[in-house]
Amino acid sequence: MIKKSHISTAESSPVAIRTQWWFWVAWLLCVWAGDRLGGWVLQQGVAHSQFRYSRLYQGRAQADVLLLGNSRGLIFYQPEIERQSGLRSMNFSYNALSIDLGRVLVLDWLDRYGKSGELLLIDVTMCDRTNDPLVASFNTYRHWSARLDSLIRRRVPKAWWGGVLSHLFRYNSELFQRALFYLWHSDEDWLLDRIITPRMKQANEHALPYAITTQTYLMEQLATLVCEAQARGVHVRLLINPYWPPFAARITNLAEFKHQVEQATGLPVWDYSTALRGDHLFGDYQHVNKAGAARYVQLLVKDGILPSAAADK
């Protein structure tokens, strides 16, 4: 508390008003109301977006094929999949998406749209990390999902409380920016569209060996997702999406990792890590580009992982 005798209020009356306690209460209420109003406006923008998670939570994500992965899952190129297989697809993938987050998204989808008989393709290399900052980013969508809300509260309690304190804070994420970016157009052709540069190729020659690290928690999450999806009649296929072959050669423990996944889930892993050859098919070490994605879908169709639209006709 501040003693009155120590307060200088020699200035004009608008200044003196600051010394009143009710002024500060009113000001705080205005800040709070502005925050809520701003949050509501931004939520409307997110709800109307064509972004994948907006569609998921707004009843606009019917599909026959579900695709899940991190940035390497984005190479499940939806226009090509739909063209070659004739199936509607929903891609949950996102840069550095972790499997616990992926599991929540898939289960939310199954609750809302699941009919049994869908196909779920998972690029298992997403089991290489947890990603709490990304979990916190899903504050943007927590309003529509009790599972997301619970995951955020468990994994990133500070971010959860931040979202309680400020609704504007819920939209402080790249996810929100993407939702705005895809406000008027589809995100289904989101894919790296470039060719690996000579500098990157050169740098790979001197790079250190690369190991895929995983944790028991992540393997458990994957295994649980597989069981839950199968229990709802979903056909699950586990894949390792293609790497740029010289980079794949640097990975020291791919076979061991694959074995771990197979042990945890009881399902075979389809290994496409070196299935594509040719620099023009890759955007960088770990991601194929559009040309590579089209070729990859051809392989998936050829191997029967995806049905062929031509055969159906």
Next chain:
Amino acid sequence: MIFNSLPFLVFIAFFLPVYFHLRGQWRLWWCLLASYFFYGWWDWRFLGLIAFSTLVDFFVGQRLSRTEEPNRRKWLLVVSIVVNLGVLAFFKYFNFFAASTAAFLSMLGWQVNWDVLHIILPVGISFYTFQSMSYTIDVYRRKIPATDSLLRFATYIAFFPQLVAGPIVRAAALLPQFQRDHHFRWDNFVIGGTQVLWGFFKKIAIADSLAPFVDQCFQSPHSFAALHLFIGIVFYSFQIYCDFSGYSDIAIGLARIMGFRFPENFRAPYFSQSFSEFWMRWHITLSSWLRDYLYIPLGGNRHGAWRTYRNLMITMVLGGLWHGASWVFVFWGLLHGLYLVGQRLVGPPFGKWLCAVGMPAVGRRLLNVLIVYTLTNVAWVFFRSPDFGTAMAVFEGVSDWSTFSWSLVINKFQVLKGGLLIALLLWVDGTSMRLNWQQLIWRKPQWQWATWAVMLWLIAFFGTFGANAFIYFQF
């Protein structure tokens, strides 16, 4: 303890009411205790180091005030400088000099195998050492009288708002302010609070939002295209500006709330039209310290062109070394020294030539700003890089014009957010050269209410809440 953390908010909420209730010695004791607590939150073991510097300089100051004998005064000053720089040299530069000497000897054919000491760098040591040294030097020069209160002097050295990352407030400016009690004043609260909020916005919303993009670029420059790296360099220039000036703003604002006046530390540096102007706008308290305690004693610009160039180079190289024990910092200082020398050599004829070709004044100003900003960025690349190899890889990447394409930029959303925030910053900086925002906000209360609310919303919407440490803590 760092400003952008929950413990600090709790700390300040507890500190301020008690501070305004206490008077005289009790208030000084409270400030000193709080400042030591603030510093000890990081590592209490180094409190002894601050106390040691404080005691040495206090007693040297006392002795200086009691003796008129020139040689004795000189020796006392030498003792203070040797102790202060000795502590700094041991904690900050020992391994650097040991490794550099070993490398030099191995070049001459002598193989030495010295063990590296695992020395923890005490946070803020460069700041409080310079602050403490300025006191003894000024007492020696008879610019200020020696203080007779150890409590006041200890509070001056450890005063928490500016203890770990400046601004470097000299004894002449700050010590007298501890002699009287400052009452709570609404103008101080409003102006100081606005500056604190603006500092938080710069740190949390701008600097920490740009940091991930910049870190990626400098971690593996080979992986990114030219435009991506170019954006990374530009982002770094604003990251370090907002990080450091944000800290300064919070420090100055906090002190203002408490009734103290700190000198300005940044004044829209990227609008500078020359390098000498840049150094009058960037880290003003350090550059003025180096000017008054190094450049001018070396002779300044009083002994002809070559001596001036030499003095500039020495000052800037040592200024670079002050930032960190690494050759990249030395090179950064060297580059700025060269810029200052180059400006003296090339600036006047270049200005005449621009006038001769009929370039309008606005165009000349813009061109100068662009040149200074671009060359400053070249120096920043070395400052940010862990070694020369990384810096050269960044330059190599940026100069690969075949990859200077927007489609090759990764994390475009970070770029857009960063661009938006930088535009806002430049607008405020640009207008602040003509407008006194603080006075405007104080005189028009409705502006203050709206400004505070908008800043809180912007921090909530754009902030990165990772309690990331300030870059300048390492210096």
